[in-house]
Amino acid sequence: MSRTGGTGLEAPATKRAKHTGKKHGLWPRSWMQMLRRVSQALFLGWFLGLLFAARELNAGDAERFDHFFFQIDPLIQIFTWFSARTLATFSLLAVGTLLVTVLLGRVFCGWMCPLGTLHHFFGWLGTRFRRPKDRLRAAAWTRAQNFKYFLLAALLVMALFGAHWIGIFDPISLLQRTFGTAVLPALQYALEDSSTAVYQADPQVGPLHATLLTEPAYQFTRDHVFTKARKAFLGGVTIFAVFLGILGLNFFRNRFWCRYICPTGALLGLFSRRPALRLKNDASACKQCDGCLLVCPAGAEPHHPGKYLPTECYACWNCVAACKFETIKFKFARPLRRTTEAKLDAKRRSVVTAAAAGVVGFLLLRVSPQAQGKTYNPVLIRPPGALPEREFLQRCLQCGLCMDVCPTNALHPAWTQAGLEGLWTPVLVPQHGFCEYACNLCGKVCPTQAIQALPMPEKKKVKIGMATFDTTRCLPYAYGRSCIVCEEHCPIPTKAIYFVETEVTLRDGAKPVLKQPRVDAELCIGCGICENKCVFEDRAAVRITSANETRHPQNQPILAGGAFSSVVADSYAP
Amino acid sequence: MTKGNDFMQHQTRRDFLGDSAKVCGAVSLGALTERGTAQAVPPAMSICRWGGVAEGADAVKTIATRLTEEAVKAVGGMASYVRQGDVVWIKPNIGWNRTPEQAANTNPDVVATLVRLCLEAGAKQVKVGDRPCHPADEAYKNSGIEAAARAAGAEVVLVDENRFRDTALGGERLKNWLLYPEIFESDVIIDVPIVKHHSLATATMCMKNLMGVAGGNRGQLHQDLPNCLADLTMFLKPKLCVLDAVRVMTAHGPVGGSLDDVKQLNVIAAGRDIVALDAFGAALLGHDPTQIETVKRGHERGLGEIDYKKIVPNEMSVT
CATH class of the missing domain: 3.30.70.20 (Alpha-Beta Plaits)
Known part of the structure; x- marks a missing residue:
């Protein structure tokens, strides 16, 4: 790492050194960045591995599915506990995440979260497309970043009233739902349909056929990558569109979703107000070149000595690697020690407004007769073992795991059947699939037991x-x-x-x-x-x-x- | 590819002779038998009943294996049906996510034994597959057929919904239907049903089992099941049928589920005469074959002999 920065140091004419303006490339500039990327890749791979494993399950498998990502997600664990008023599904792994956050800040966002990793990549891509003169403005902290805390507070109020809507926003739920009901089915469709087209067009004359290549490839993906009977989901379009939308926002602001919306990030932000691992920017040595700001995906203000925002920082190490003068470093302090660093902006007025928004949001979900339990929707058919509707909604994460494992493609994300509160919750649509008599997979994989894991003889009676x-x-x-x-x-x-x-x-x-x-x-x-x-x-x-x-x-x-x-x-x- | 050629011949003759069902039937019967008769004609049908003692966990396996071996031997042996280098498609009933004890699918050991016999007769490749009504993964696995057939050396094929082809059957009722090319392009089709109760057909056996080759919305076929099955049979022309009545389902078919509806008869019949075999199967369930529409129509369309005793089946007790 020979970055003793010749030219920058020798430019004392102006107080502010000019940043190089170079795009930051694909290759990491420090070992910590490399390590972070390896971690991101591993966790994303693990997430996808579990996703594919779920799609391979069949009813003979007795063991419970591995819910690792749901278990380490404190938003899911804590808010489900609040809304369902039971610790039955609580996992201590989430407490582990919070402890890690207290020590190291939002490393969950920067090093582990699979959705964060995708945003990180698209954010980097977005930076490369951005005009140089816009880059600084796009990287700087804005007050709008407080929106996520606002949303978190509103969701908390809703959860305390018993309305569980975090699954819409939670990154693990969101990614699971999107990949399971939209991305993978779309990919499979593309492969399947193109190979079928080749199969049908192949004239079968002579010894050489295109199908000699396409058929084994198709059969391999069908049998070992995807599901044997391809699935398609009602409402997959909306889910896909939301996903593309939030990925696209990275071209507006780096890691837009994580910076402005993600309530899990907000929760972790609250726990990382005074972490042990802190960024130190030596004010006397800083040339204010803004090189660190340019590469900060979080809007954590690394370039203002003394004003760095630990609540926003993902500890991604980009700034440390980018600093030509080596004035920025992560250092350990005693956790919870007060700092002079800027605090999260949480004025009483904002808190009250957020709480009021939560109450209004709650009322919005409960306005309709169906939401008040006065009527029953004939097409709202829930999977076997689903709790009574109110309790079901207090637990369901809208993650779509049940839809993913359902062997007949019977479960679909609800659009209007279950009201606004039940958006994207599983609903059985017999036109598309039936509930296989000797199958209880949906209950086995449900991360919050909104669908109970029933033994087979009981399931057959439900x-x-x-x-x-x-x-x-x-x-x-x-x-x-x-x-x-x-x-x-x-x-x-x-x-x-x-x-x-x-x-x-x-x-x-x-x-x-x-x-x-x-x-x-x-x-x-x-x-x-x-x-x-x-x-x-x-x-x-x-x-x-x-x-x-x-x-x-x-x-x-x-x-x-x-x-x-x-x-x-x-x-x-x- | 011989099957395809036969089919073309069949088409032209049929067009030439017009729509007479009788003539058509006679021609197809000719096509059915002309290739199986190399030397002396072996018996057209065999019935093997278990007369031995089998105990322990493997009792049913022993019974099924022995009966299958003897039943095939009694109609001339597998070499009369499978030639060196043939590609064989064994078509059991793998319709349902049910265990062998529930008798909704063909006995896995019958299938495995047939795979072995085909390979011994010199078959190049033996494929096993069906289009299930339940999820394929589950049905293939829980029927026990996937594991047994694979262990015996067969290629277990997933009948892929995307690989059905709109096929001209030229039948009386079915002019065109989605069929699975890999099956009807095989050199030999061996039709291996299990004898079960069926609420519409009364009993489901060899002819009904061929429905598994059909894709699409095949529920429609139930509106004229006798003619549709005759059309399918005429087109597919299974060279050999093996009727599994080791266990039979006597009521609430074809899915069943309750062991109360299962009876262990320990019988296997085999042969070329699909109608005679179906008639025998119906009789096993206690029905008069002449009262069963599908069997009756098969006979009328010239696919075989409804009075199975008339063709003098090779009956024997197997130990």
Whole structure:
């Protein structure tokens, strides 16, 4: 590291030395930067590894999924504890993260967070695209960086009221949801569709075929990288768009999301007001060249001796590496010791405003009748083992892990079905997939047990809804044709769909006897395979609604018990 | 590729002769038998019943393996059906995420034994696969077929939803349908169903098992199951059918789930006459084959003999 900076030192004419204006390149300029990048790569790799591992799970796997990233995330752990008012899902690893933060500052953001790593990369890319004259302005701290604390406070107030909306903003949840329901399915689609196009276009003449290359490659990715049956998610577009949006904001300000929005960063910022690891800028030696400012992705003000902001700093070491005069260094101090450094701007007025915003946000989520528990949405079918709606929402992180592991692509991120509070929470859409009878994966992977991990015999008894026949569409009722597809697929060992043989009159006067299906409400668990396999692809003639769901006694119209036998009379007959 | 050529011939003859079902049936029956008859014609059907003693954890495995071996031997041995260098597709029922004990899928040891016999007969490659109704990963794994077939030397193929091809069947009901090319382009198709109850067809066996080659919204086919199955059978022309009745599902099929609906009969039948085999399977479940529409239509379309006793099956007790 020979940076004894000849020219800069010998330019005393002006007080302020001019920074070189050079773009900072791809190659790290210090060992600490290198180490940080290795750490970032490892954690991102680990995150992706777990993501792919989840997609490979199948129902035979008894062991719980590894929730490492959810467990080290203090926002998830603490806020879920507050909103669900239970420590049941609390992980002590999050306390570890907080202790590390008290000692070392926001190293979680700078060295570990997988979303932070992506932002770091795109932020660097954004800097390279930025005009030199804009670079200093874009790198400087602005008051808007306090917005994230504002958001954190509002979310805290909401959580204390029992509204759990952190999953929308939490970086781990956000990345898990985005990769699981949008990025990976899109990638798989691209590979699958292009190889299918080659497969179909290949004329199969002569010994050499393009498919000799594309088919093994396609099959390898299908069997070992992605899922065998490709998934596509309702609402994946919005999730993808949000992700692209926040990545794009890096071209406006470096690590925009982390600097201005991320509530996890804000929480860690609160814990790093007086960390042990502090940046020291020697005021007497600093030439004020602003070289450190140019490379700071955090707006942590390394260039103002005495005004450095530890709450914003990711300890990324860019500034130390960039300083030509070696006046900036990280040094250890006694933690919690007061400093002269600028504090987080937390005036009483801001705190009160944030709290008020939290109350308003909470009310906004609870305005609708459904949110107040007055009505039940027929299409709001939750995965088996989901807690009653209010408790479910108090825990669900909208992370999409359940959607990722669901083998039939039945679970989708809700858009409007669950109200604003339930945005991107899992909802089962039978048109796209059914709840596989011998599968309890969603409960096994849920990081907060919003979906309970039920043993298989219990899971098979849980009702998530009930089937209803649309006799204006169902073939043996409406079109005089035989069809037993729903009954055939019904997984209940004694069949929840049964037949009543009925004579129907056709247009030509013929009177065939057809098997008309009915639902046995006692047996039907609402798995949705009947709706999924119905010959009607647009709107099935048998559909599941949330009625009879085990988790809501108020939503069970059918009085249980053997005193009443199911209807066999021809009340359906035209 | 011989199958494809036969199919083309079949098409032109069919066009030439017009839409007569009877003539068409006769022609296809000719096509069915003309290649299997190299030397003396072996029996068209065999029925093997277990008459021995098998105990312990491997009892069913022993029974299934022995019955399969003998049933195939009794119809001329695998060499009568598989030639040196053939690519064979074994088509079991792997429709459901169910265990072998639940008798919703073909017995894995029957499949494994067939794989071994094919390889012994000189097959270049033996592929095993089906298009399941349940998630493929789960069904392949929990049916036990994936592991057993792979151990016996087969390539277990995932029937990929993206590789079905719109195929001209030229059937009476099915003119075109999405079929899996890798299956019908194989030199030999061996159809290995399990005998089960089915609410529409009453019983599901060899002909119904061929539905697994069809893609798309095949629920539609149930609106005229007898003709659709006859069309599929005529197009696919399985060279050998092996009917697994080691365990049968007597009610709540074809998914089942309850062991109360499973009966262990210890029977395997094999042969070339798909209708006779289906008739026999129906009789095993206690039905009159002439009352079962799919079997009846198969007979009427000339795919085989509904009165299986008429073709004098090679019956034997196996120990």
